[in-house]
Amino acid sequence: xxxxxxxxxxxxxxxxxxxxxxxxxxxxxxxSREQRRQRPRALAATIAVSGVFxxxxxxxxxxxxxxxxxxxxxxxxxxxxxxxxxxxxLSENLARLESPQNLAAQAExxxxxxxxxxxxxxxxxxxxxxxxxAASAQSGVLDGRASTVGNVLLVDVxxxxxxxxxxxxxxxxxxxxxxxxxSAEEPTGPEPLPAPITQ
Amino acid sequence: xxxxxxxxxxxxATVLVMVIIVSAFVVRxxxxxxxRAADLATEAEARRSIPQTLQGLRGxxxxxxxxxxxxxxxxxxxxxxxxxxxxxxxxxxxxxxREKHSVWxxxxxxxxxxxxxxxxxxxRIETALEANPNSDHAYLVxxxxxxxxQQVRDLRVPWVxxxxxxxxxxxxxxxxxxxxxxxxxDGPQTGLELRLDECLSAVNGSSTFERGADGVRLPGSTVxxxxxxxxxxxxxxxxxxxxxFAQQKLxxxxxxxxxxxxxxxxxxxxxxxxxxxxxxxxVDPNDVNSTHPDNLGSRIFSxxxxxxxxxxxxxxxxxxxxxxxxxxERIGVPARYDTINGWQIRDAWAHDGLKLTTAGIxxxxxxxxxxxxxxxxxxxxxxxxxxxxxxxxxxAVSFLGEESGIVRPAxxxxxxxxxxxxxxxxxxxxxxxxxxxxxxxxxxxxxxxLTLVTGCEREDEMTHLPETEGTRVISQQAANQTVQxxxxxxxxxFVGPQLTVPGYRVxxxxxxxxxxxNGVYTSERIVSVAGLAPAENPEFVVIVxxxxxxxxxxxxxxxxxxxxIMTQVLKTFRVAPSxxxxxxxxxxx
Numbered sequence: 001x002x003x004x005x006x007x008x009x010x011x012x013x014x015x016x017x018x019x020x021x022x023x024x025x026x027x028x029x030x031x032s033r034e035q036r037r038q039r040p041r042a043l044a045a046t047i048a049v050s051g052v053f054x055x056x057x058x059x060x061x062x063x064x065x066x067x068x069x070x071x072x073x074x075x076x077x078x079x080x081x082x083x084x085x086x087x088x089x090l091s092e093n094l095a096r097l098e099s100p101q102n103l104a105a106q107a108e109x110x111x112x113x114x115x116x117x118x119x120x121x122x123x124x125x126x127x128x129x130x131x132x133x134a135a136s137a138q139s140g141v142l143d144g145r146a147s148t149v150g151n152v153l154l155v156d157v158x159x160x161x162x163x164x165x166x167x168x169x170x171x172x173x174x175x176x177x178x179x180x181x182x183s184a185e186e187p188t189g190p191e192p193l194p195a196p197i198t199q
Numbered sequence: 200x201x202x203x204x205x206x207x208x209x210x211x212a213t214v215l216v217m218v219i220i221v222s223a224f225v226v227r228x229x230x231x232x233x234x235r236a237a238d239l240a241t242e243a244e245a246r247r248s249i250p251q252t253l254q255g256l257r258g259x260x261x262x263x264x265x266x267x268x269x270x271x272x273x274x275x276x277x278x279x280x281x282x283x284x285x286x287x288x289x290x291x292x293x294x295x296x297r298e299k300h301s302v303w304x305x306x307x308x309x310x311x312x313x314x315x316x317x318x319x320x321x322x323r324i325e326t327a328l329e330a331n332p333n334s335d336h337a338y339l340v341x342x343x344x345x346x347x348x349q350q351v352r353d354l355r356v357p358w359v360x361x362x363x364x365x366x367x368x369x370x371x372x373x374x375x376x377x378x379x380x381x382x383x384x385d386g387p388q389t390g391l392e393l394r395l396d397e398c399l400s401a402v403n404g405s406s407t408f409e410r411g412a413d414g415v416r417l418p419g420s421t422v423x424x425x426x427x428x429x430x431x432x433x434x435x436x437x438x439x440x441x442x443x444f445a446q447q448k449l450x451x452x453x454x455x456x457x458x459x460x461x462x463x464x465x466x467x468x469x470x471x472x473x474x475x476x477x478x479x480x481x482v483d484p485n486d487v488n489s490t491h492p493d494n495l496g497s498r499i500f501s502x503x504x505x506x507x508x509x510x511x512x513x514x515x516x517x518x519x520x521x522x523x524x525x526x527x528e529r530i531g532v533p534a535r536y537d538t539i540n541g542w543q544i545r546d547a548w549a550h551d552g553l554k555l556t557t558a559g560i561x562x563x564x565x566x567x568x569x570x571x572x573x574x575x576x577x578x579x580x581x582x583x584x585x586x587x588x589x590x591x592x593x594x595a596v597s598f599l600g601e602e603s604g605i606v607r608p609a610x611x612x613x614x615x616x617x618x619x620x621x622x623x624x625x626x627x628x629x630x631x632x633x634x635x636x637x638x639x640x641x642x643x644x645x646x647x648x649l650t651l652v653t654g655c656e657r658e659d660e661m662t663h664l665p666e667t668e669g670t671r672v673i674s675q676q677a678a679n680q681t682v683q684x685x686x687x688x689x690x691x692x693f694v695g696p697q698l699t700v701p702g703y704r705v706x707x708x709x710x711x712x713x714x715x716x717n718g719v720y721t722s723e724r725i726v727s728v729a730g731l732a733p734a735e736n737p738e739f740v741v742i743v744x745x746x747x748x749x750x751x752x753x754x755x756x757x758x759x760x761x762x763x764i765m766t767q768v769l770k771t772f773r774v775a776p777s778x779x780x781x782x783x784x785x786x787x788x
Contacts, residue, residue, distance in 0.1 A: 099372060
């Protein structure tokens with residue numbers, strides 16, 4: 001290194017030049033407070049970088065959730081449509097079964113009759129109003145005849161008790177006696193309410 | 200020096216790179232925004248934005264208790280894409296194995312579910328392909344119910360699709376079928392469905408949504424351009440149970456006596472509400488084709504006829520109101536009454552001179568007596584009373600195809616017809632008008648406009664409200680006296696026992712009218728019973744009419760359904776039984 005080169009060198013060069021001449025010894029460099037404040041801190045860097053990653057991750061999760069949600073909405077909507085279809089089928093069926101001609105035919109096939117002469121009991125003075133007359137087995141509206149008020153929706157609705165089976169009109173068929181299976185199930189019913197404890 | 204140059208080179212390189220990058224972006228931008236702009240926009244639009252019709256539902260027609268008489272439901276058209284029809288492979292969801300299915304298999308399964316012929320289905324596909332080899336749409340089965348559609352869909356045939364359509368069902372079948380009307384393929388055809396379509400009809404809306412490549416709707420992308428508006432609920436005054444009962448009893452009797460047609464009406468006295476309006480023959484709106492076109496409407500409103508003696512109640516009530524007679528006035532009723540041109544009016548039974556009171560004239564239904572009393576009213580007065588009672592003009596119901604009937608004007612009526620109309624000949628009325636007139640008598644002389652529809656409910660708002668303003672037709676006293684006389688028809692008349700409802704005081708009048716054909720009265724009859732109960736405080740009017748019965752041409756033919764319907768009405772509405780015995784008016788002297 002010539003002395004001529006020295007002035008041309010970078011400002012850092014003079015520090016380098018005398019080095020070989022000096023004995024190597026540890027130099028304690030104590031950064032000034034200002035320098036220390038300016039130095040990038042590892043903690044800040046970590047926070048910044050992890051913050052960026054956290055944001056990216058959150059965004060990713062959010063969009064995954066969002067698209068997941070969209071699929072779940074689609075699935076739920078599909079289910080809703082399916083359930084409302086079932087509900088429609090059921091309520092449509094209920095409405096036709098509720099029609100008066102069906103109710104009358106079903107009730108009379110079970111042996112029920114109409115009492116055309118109604119009477120009322122007045123509670124105030126226990127007076128009987130009207131003319132009470134016992135209903136006869138023949139006092140049904142249909143009385144074994146087919147309903148004349150048509151409803152094509154009811155063609156495939158069977159009577160609860162087919163006319164042929166209900167032999168005696170006006171007599172309700174006796175309910176089938178509970179078999180051994182029914183009596184065996186009896187104890188498994190809900191537990192009786194505990195007796196009230198009075199003080 | 201080298202360092203300086205290096206810096207400059209570095210700057211130049213950076214600028215160059217940036218220029219290249221920016222110009223690349225510019226080129227791309229121009230390419231997208233200008234060169235291919237239109238194509239890309241269209242493609243994007245088509246790919247993302249899916250238009251959708253939001254179907255509004257047609258409103259229900261309900262009875263007074265909210266029971267649906269007409270109900271909107273969905274049906275499904277099973278469609279096919281003919282150009283894709285072919286054998287296909289499906290993964291069996293249970294075994295997980297791939298199974299091959301043939302076209303014939305698929306069509307047989309569909310035909311089985313929809314109760315059609317597989318050959319017919321195949322023909323439909325072939326017809327569509329013949330017409331257009333690239334055909335993408337053809338109907339296989341139309342309007343299948345939801346459960347059938349679900350079964351067809353579960354077959355998972357790849358080239359079978361479905362379309363949902365709004366449809367109409369009438370859960371009660373023929374009950375009130377004549378009033379409700381029905382919907383054809385082109386919309387409402389008759390009855391309330393057509394008359395009040397503006398209330399019932401829905402307005403379809405539209406929306407678009409965007410969807411991804413896999414067909415999933417993008418969240419939050421739905422844009423509703425037009426909300427659908429559902430139709431309003433039409434509230435009627437009909438009680439479906441009573442309507443059924445009336446139809447059942449009416450039809451039984453109409454068939455038993457071989458009538459051509461029959462009507463029965465129940466009207467609430469206080470408000471003029473029609474509780475039941477039964478027509479026979481009638482229509483099942485679910486199955487219109489099995490009914491003759493003549494029977495699709497309601498004869499109650501559209502079938503004027505000469506009512507006969509039920510009109511005498513109106514005439515006598517008018518005379519009592521005008522003050523020209525009293526119920527107890529003694530009248531000598533001769534065997535016949537001469538009018539003009541040597542024409543005569545006779546009674547239904549041959550008799551010499553009778554000593555009847557005014558009450559007795561109505562109770563015995565004497566044409567001669569009614570004509571004698573009628574002399575005391577001018578032609579103009581008679582016409583005015585008939586018109587006040589609502590004859591000669593449609594009722595406030597304004598039913599589809601409602602007729603006015605004919606009340607002949609006082610200035611042009613002949614001297615014979617002017618007397619005949621007092622006992623219901625030479626005048627034509629509808630069943631609805633007659634029920635309305637009896638309502639006025641039962642309601643103390645105040646005629647309430649006949650009401651079938653109480654309103655159209657749309658978003659908690661009621662429109663189409665009926666008129667409720669009553670008009671006084673005759674005095675309270677005249678009305679009460681008429682009711683009392685009509686009670687004697689039940690207590691003393693020969694048809695009386697068949698009109699009695701145990702526990703209640705009933706007032707009624709029978710009518711046996713001759714049916715004119717081409718201006719000549721024939722042996723055909725129209726028989727009717729009109730009445731009200733309980734007589735001391737009338738709540739319901741019932742009127743039963745049988746047209747042209749074959750086996751029983753007297754009013755007694757209409758008595759059983761009248762008695763049965765009246766009994767059922769009093770029971771249904773828990774009307775308090777009568778506690779006082781009916782008055783006994785003197786009928787003879």
